Amino acid sequence: MSDSRSGAWRCMVCGYIHRQSAAPDECPICGAAKSYFEAMATEAPIKAEFDARTANFSGNLVVLGAGIAGISAVEAFRKATSGGTVTLITKESSLPYYRLNLTRYLAGEIGNDELPIHDRAWYDSNNVDLKLGEEVADISLGDRRVIMRDGSGMPFDRLIITIGAHPFVPPLAGAHREGVTALRTLHDARLMLKQLRPGMTCAVVGGGILGLEAAGALAARGAGVSVIEGGEWLMPRQLNKRAGEILLKHVNGLGIKVVSNARTKELIGDERVMGVLMEDGRQIPADLVVVATGVRPNSQLARRAGLAVKTGVIVDNHLRSSHPSVYAAGDVAEHMGVLYGNWTACQYQGGIAGINAAGGDAEFGGIPRSNSLKVLGLELSSIGKFEPDGPECMVLESESDGEYIRFVFKDRQMIGAVLIGDAAVSLAAKDAIEGRKDFSGVLAKDASAAQVAEGLRTT
Ligand SMILES: Cc1cc2nc3c(=O)[nH]c(=O)nc-3n(C[C@H](O)[C@H](O)[C@H](O)COP(=O)(O)OP(=O)(O)OC[C@H]3O[C@@H](n4cnc5c(N)ncnc54)[C@H](O)[C@@H]3O)c2cc1C
Structure with missing residues (x-):
């Protein structure tokens, strides 16, 4: 970890900014270890050309959705200007919270x-003006109004759409049964906790990050947990096969069973779920089934309003939608064909949309996707591309004493890394990937993955 010139440190897992001369021992937000903190060169979490004189907006700003993208938008807006009115609307009834937690x-x-x-x-x-428990039913761009579920309207001069995403539940027979749930909201988590009983069996459909973390959490509560993954290995969207195998060993060590290559056919039971039936006839008993098979952006409101929508709401580098006064950020937004679906991107995008709504000029240039695990007690990060995407790519890999390192290079730059067991290298690799660091010197010497990691560790 290098010095922080600004006295600010950013948690790589959740984006929390710690304004002290040293990084904390543990992230107060997500619990990540000290080694997950990166020194920030400047306090600003985003690259922004912002001149206070341009923050001349004095109308109504309405922000739809109070997840991290909405909160970051409001924070950035208010940092830029104390003028105008700000209304932040969410259909959830609790104070905006750390969803990733x-x-x-x-x-x-x-x-x-x-x-x-x-x-x-x-x-x-x-x-x-925080409006909790209020659902937006429509957006009328013609007269710049947001229409609430009760029929009332709210005028806006500028609008930021940050209504996030919803769990994608595949059309599974029995998905309606009691005891079948997704995990997206605090309400979902509380309902799950209410149902937990000693000795209970749980099945998690989906072996991605969310599914594994949910499984780890349920196991920590004493439940017997099985994870059902359709792919050949765990976290197939973030990990190569070998990394998936190492993760499997760790997960099994926590007492969690994993069934891979398994297609779920039906969630069986009567009113209440009793298990999962696979297409090959196997059955896994379960009193609670968590479906963690991905999310889809809540783009319906924007689509109905006439904004350009593909899968998410299409935004440009300024996070502006197809309407000049409407911005979108976070899980609902699609930037250059990418739906990030992670905390840090939502936070960056929300901040940029907030600055621009205030009259600033900030751009989002895209960031490499990065993911880390919490709850399971394993330091694991996947950053950027974990598989080569052409013959000009090169992969370096090494494994020893529970540590696994994999770097993917293209045109002398690192474009991806999978790291298990060493958070300090993860941070440096993330910086190298984001900063397009030139590795030609190291690669010319036929360096091993371990040597590259050592080099990163000491920079
Ligand atoms: C359990 C869990 C763990 C996670 N862990 C991680 C992690 O470790 N690292 C990571 O990077 N990412 C993680 N993620 C993903 C990350 O949390 C999301 O990408 C991020 O929170 C999305 O933020 P958002 O502001 O775009 O949307 P959301 O947080 O979904 O917020 C959307 C808001 O819009 C409101 N809303 C929706 N529709 C309406 C409407 N019609 N009217 C009014 N309000 C509306 C909702 O109530 C909510 O307030 C996790 C997600 C979950 C569910």
């Missing part, structure tokens, strides 16, 4: 008090 909450690692991003007083003192 729901698995830690489910595991019992954190309590209710640690979930809110800000306390109620923060909204008042920042002149933000």
Whole structure:
């Protein structure tokens, strides 16, 4: 870890910014170890050309959705200007919270008090009108109004859409049964906790990050847990096969069973679920089934309003939608064909949309996708591309004492890394990938993966 010139440190897992001379021993937000903190060269979490004189907006800003993208938008807007009015709307009834910490909450690692991003007083003192438990039914671009579920309207001069995503539940027979759930909201987590009983069996359909974290959390609560993954190995969208095998060993060590190459046919039971039936006839008993098979952006409102939508709401580098006064950010937004679906990207995008809505000029240039695991007690990161995407690519790999390193290079630059067991290298690799660091010197010497890692560790 290098020095922080600004006295600010960013948690690589959740994006939390710690404004002290040293990184904390543990992230107060997501629990990541000290080694996951990167020194920030400047305090600003985003690259932005922002001139306070351009923050001349004095109309109504309405932000739809109070997840991390909506909160970051409001924070950036208010940092830029104290003018105008800001209304932040969410259909959830709890104070906006750290969604990525729901698995830690489910595991019992954190309590209710640690979930809110800000306390109620923060909204008042920042002149933000927070509307909880209110659902938006429509957006009327013609007369610039947001129509609420009760039929009332709210005018806006600028609008930021940050309504996130919803769990994708495949059309499985029995998905309606009691005891079948997804994990997206605090409400979902609380319902799961209410149902947990000693000795209970749980099945998680989907061996991606969310499925594994949910499985880890349920196992930590004493449940017998099976994970059902359709692919050949765990986290197939983030890990190569060998990394998936190492992860499997760790997950099995926690008492979690994993069934791979398994197609779920039906969630069997009566009113309540009793198990999962696979296409090959195998059955896994379960009193609770968590379906973690991905998310889809909540793009319907924007589509109906006439905004350009592909899978998500199409945005340009300024996070502006096809309407000049409407921005979108976070899980609902699609930038250059990419739906990021992770916390850090939502936070960056929300901040940029907020600055621009205030009259600033900030651009989002895209960031490499990166993912880390929480809850399972394994330091694992996947950054950028984990498989080569052409003959000009080169892969370096090494494995020893529970550590696994894999780097993917293209045109002398690192374009991806999978790292198990060494968070310090993850951070340096992320910086190298984001900063397009030139590795030609190292590669010319036929360096091994371990040597590249050592080089990164000491930079
Ligand atoms: C359990 C869990 C763990 C995760 N862990 C990680 C992790 O470790 N690392 C990581 O990078 N990512 C993680 N993620 C993903 C990450 O949390 C999301 O990418 C991010 O929170 C999305 O933020 P968002 O602001 O775009 O949307 P959301 O957080 O989904 O917020 C959307 C908001 O819009 C509101 N809304 C929706 N429709 C309407 C409507 N019609 N009217 C009014 N309000 C509406 C919702 O109530 C909500 O407030 C995790 C996700 C989950 C569910």
